[in-house]
Amino acid sequence: MNGDTVSALDDAIAGALARPARPLGPPPSGTGLDRRRLSALPVAAQAVANVAPSPGMMAASGMVAWLGVAAVPVYLLATLAMVLVGSCVAQFARRMAAAGSLYTFVAKGLTPRTAFLTGCALLLAYLSLVGMCLLGASRRLAMLLADAGLVSVAERERTVLLLTVLLGTILTTCVVRGIQISAMVTLALEAASVCVVLTALAVTAYSGVGIDDTLAAPDLTASAVTGALMIAITGLVGFESGCALSVETRRPYAVVPRVMFWTPAVCGALMLAAAGLHIYGFSRHHGGSAVDGSALAGPAVAEVTPLLPVLLQLGLVSSLFACAMASANAGVRVLFSMGREQVTPPVFGRTHPRYRTPYVAAVTVIPAAVLTPAALWLAGLPIRSISTALSVLATQGFLLTYVLVCLAMPVFLRRIGEHTRWASVAGLLGAVLLAAVFTGFWMETVRDGRAVLVAVFAGLLALGLLWFGRVRRRVPDVAIGFFDEATVEDILPGASPVRRG
Amino acid sequence: MTKPPRHPPAELAGRQPAAVVSALTVLEEVARAGPGVTAKEISTALGLPPATTYRLVNLLVAEEYLVRLADLRGFALGRKVVELAGAAAREALPPGVPEAVTALRTRVRLAVHLVRYRDGRLRLVDPDPDHPPSAEALLARHLHASAVGKLLLAERRDLLPVSLARFTPATITRPDLLDLELAGVRSEQAARQLGELRRDRGCLAFPVRGRAGGLLAGLAVSTSPDRVGRLDRAVLRLVGRCVDELADLLAPDPT
Numbered sequence: 001m002n003g004d005t006v007s008a009l010d011d012a013i014a015g016a017l018a019r020p021a022r023p024l025g026p027p028p029s030g031t032g033l034d035r036r037r038l039s040a041l042p043v044a045a046q047a048v049a050n051v052a053p054s055p056g057m058m059a060a061s062g063m064v065a066w067l068g069v070a071a072v073p074v075y076l077l078a079t080l081a082m083v084l085v086g087s088c089v090a091q092f093a094r095r096m097a098a099a100g101s102l103y104t105f106v107a108k109g110l111t112p113r114t115a116f117l118t119g120c121a122l123l124l125a126y127l128s129l130v131g132m133c134l135l136g137a138s139r140r141l142a143m144l145l146a147d148a149g150l151v152s153v154a155e156r157e158r159t160v161l162l163l164t165v166l167l168g169t170i171l172t173t174c175v176v177r178g179i180q181i182s183a184m185v186t187l188a189l190e191a192a193s194v195c196v197v198l199t200a201l202a203v204t205a206y207s208g209v210g211i212d213d214t215l216a217a218p219d220l221t222a223s224a225v226t227g228a229l230m231i232a233i234t235g236l237v238g239f240e241s242g243c244a245l246s247v248e249t250r251r252p253y254a255v256v257p258r259v260m261f262w263t264p265a266v267c268g269a270l271m272l273a274a275a276g277l278h279i280y281g282f283s284r285h286h287g288g289s290a291v292d293g294s295a296l297a298g299p300a301v302a303e304v305t306p307l308l309p310v311l312l313q314l315g316l317v318s319s320l321f322a323c324a325m326a327s328a329n330a331g332v333r334v335l336f337s338m339g340r341e342q343v344t345p346p347v348f349g350r351t352h353p354r355y356r357t358p359y360v361a362a363v364t365v366i367p368a369a370v371l372t373p374a375a376l377w378l379a380g381l382p383i384r385s386i387s388t389a390l391s392v393l394a395t396q397g398f399l400l401t402y403v404l405v406c407l408a409m410p411v412f413l414r415r416i417g418e419h420t421r422w423a424s425v426a427g428l429l430g431a432v433l434l435a436a437v438f439t440g441f442w443m444e445t446v447r448d449g450r451a452v453l454v455a456v457f458a459g460l461l462a463l464g465l466l467w468f469g470r471v472r473r474r475v476p477d478v479a480i481g482f483f484d485e486a487t488v489e490d491i492l493p494g495a496s497p498v499r500r501g
Numbered sequence: 502m503t504k505p506p507r508h509p510p511a512e513l514a515g516r517q518p519a520a521v522v523s524a525l526t527v528l529e530e531v532a533r534a535g536p537g538v539t540a541k542e543i544s545t546a547l548g549l550p551p552a553t554t555y556r557l558v559n560l561l562v563a564e565e566y567l568v569r570l571a572d573l574r575g576f577a578l579g580r581k582v583v584e585l586a587g588a589a590a591r592e593a594l595p596p597g598v599p600e601a602v603t604a605l606r607t608r609v610r611l612a613v614h615l616v617r618y619r620d621g622r623l624r625l626v627d628p629d630p631d632h633p634p635s636a637e638a639l640l641a642r643h644l645h646a647s648a649v650g651k652l653l654l655a656e657r658r659d660l661l662p663v664s665l666a667r668f669t670p671a672t673i674t675r676p677d678l679l680d681l682e683l684a685g686v687r688s689e690q691a692a693r694q695l696g697e698l699r700r701d702r703g704c705l706a707f708p709v710r711g712r713a714g715g716l717l718a719g720l721a722v723s724t725s726p727d728r729v730g731r732l733d734r735a736v737l738r739l740v741g742r743c744v745d746e747l748a749d750l751l752a753p754d755p756t
């Protein structure tokens with residue numbers, strides 16, 4: 001360090017201190033969102049809740065039943081893939097805070113059309129997840145109520161519908177009422193749910209109750225392993241929703257990248273733990289036979305404690321509700337960003353004057369996400385197939401978004417002159433890996449006789465592109481990529497770029 | 502018991518201090534090159550490997566010592582850099598300000614304190630030497646419990662701490678009551694505190710505003726809580742005159 005450079009920094013500090021204090025005005029409103037308010041924990045909760053590890057843990061323990069010990073490397077591989085995607089997303093999150101999350105990120109690397117496609121896929125994923133989770137939560141609640149004798153079995157379907165509307169109303173209120181509240185609710189519900197499921201799994205493993213005596217020979221054919229990999233990966237998607245809160249997070253460039261890296265890692269570890277507990281419980285009691293995961297929720301656990309199945313169901317309900325809340329939070333922020341860029345009606349870019357949330361987007365799309373499945377059910381479709389359809393749509397949305405964000409990352413870094421060889425390799429590897437998973441998922445869906453869902457997905461995205469084409473014909477240079485730019489408040493007084501700009 | 506090692510442990514002697522030095526040189530380079538300098542330019546100027554430079558600038562951005570500008574390529578020094586100068590960097594008061602405050606002190610025979618507000622932070626710039634007020638850190642952290650803090654909160658409710666700590670039975674800890682109080686501050690253009698931070702101390706604070714009406718500073722007189730409510734009219738007139746004088750000194754006419 002020579003004296004000259006030291007004095008440059010000293011001069012800057014002295015200059016800043018010597019400036020007359022700027023009078024305080026209201027805080028910069030920039031985006032209209034509640035800027036820089038959330039601490040790290042709610043942001044992590046948002047990301048984790050959107051992954052919904054509890055149902056994933058149940059699936060993981062169930063997988064042991066047909067894959068045996070091979071479930072462990074399957075989950076390891078899935079976790080590694082998602083951590084890779086997470087680290088690609090973190091490259092963006094370290095450099096910009098955007099409510100549009102991956103939609104805005106892709107806009108900074110690829111073309112506006114591709115970015116809009118990403119936005120549509122992401123929005124579709126979040127909204128499908130909102131519908132699916134609320135439907136799932138109300139189905140389980142209705143089942144509990146029926147078991148308790150509070151509603152008759154005949155009324156169960158109607159109860160499901162009523163509960164869905166009720167939960168949807170609560171959800172919308174929380175999302176509008178403020179990110180602090182909805183993030184805290186998410187955190188509490190998700191934490192409770194993970195604790196309950198882990199306890200239930202541990203109790204089962206140690207007591208040996210609920211463990212199947214019959215030997216299931218692990219089915220290790222290529223198609224079985226690919227199928228298992230699909231289940232594991234789809235159980236881990238959704239962690240990127242933490243990015244949607246980056247504008248509202250304190251120290252976003254430190255917090256959000258960490259959340260992007262650790263959420264898939266921790267959720268993967270939870271699922272591995274769930275699988276591990278089953279393998280352990282099983283070798284402890286039967287010396288090597290398989291465990292039937294579905295027995296957990298059934299009468300077997302009730303032999304240990306009659307409360308456990310009820311608690312387990314409540315835990316899953318709260319996880320599903322938290323997932324719906326997290327998806328809704330992220331989804332309305334994607335739509336809000338589109339509204340601000342005027343690629344959708346600008347009214348979606350409006351924020352509540354008091355709660356500083358994108359309330360117009362919230363009161364429009366959350367009811368739509370809740371009522372569409374309800375209408376399908378009224379039209380005669382069974383609830384179970386509606387859930388499956390929504391889950392398949394959501395997974396396609398997430399996987400496509402991940403492929404594109406991995407592709408966009410190295411291009412973005414090159415554009416801003418910060419590319420490294422490692423980043424290019426990571427981006428390319430992530431894109432290829434996820435594209436393979438996406439193709440695999442499509443093939444699996446078609447093989448299961450659900451080709452129509454692939455068509456619906458492609459059709460909805462095509463509609464989105466048609467819409468974008470129309471917007472572009474009217475406004476040829478429509479700007480996509482709205483993010484939270486540095487304000488004068490953030491920069492050292494006297495160090496603003498007036499000379500250059 | 503073994504003697505403590507004479508040399509610092511290996512991990513301290515190794516890479517970390519080097520990283521700190523590199524981080525500081527990056528800050529210095531941004532200061533020297535001026536706002537808008539890119540990571541690549543920093544890397545070239547300092548002869549640091551690009552990957553290391555990118556990691557360092559992103560770390561400094563994460564900690565808010567650097568700010569990434571709107572083009573996402575360029576950097577500027579962050580507001581937090583001032584904190585590097587630490588408490589030593591006391592703000593120099595414009596000439597005439599200390600004299601005006603001292604004059605008021607000798608005339609009203611009450612404790613008189615001057616605080617300034619900068620970037621949403623409260624700074625005790627001229628505390629009464631004979632009746633020292635509560636520590637600056639305490640005032641700055643618990644804005645709801647002091648008169649000078651309430652002046653700031655009345656303008657910037659977003660600075661409200663997450664939980665309102667209770668210091669005495671008189672401390673306002675309910676957000677709704679505090680909102681009511683702050684509305685009163687806004688309408689009366691004065692804030693009071695009656696034994697809310699310390700039982701034996703009350704305070705009356707007046708805002709010092711710039712030409713555009715922005716809050717620059719706060720002038721507070723402090724005495725026992727029961728006396729705050731019935732201060733002499735003459736005393737209040739003197740304080741009011743001092744507030745006007747300070748407004749002229751702190752925000753001089755641009756012409």
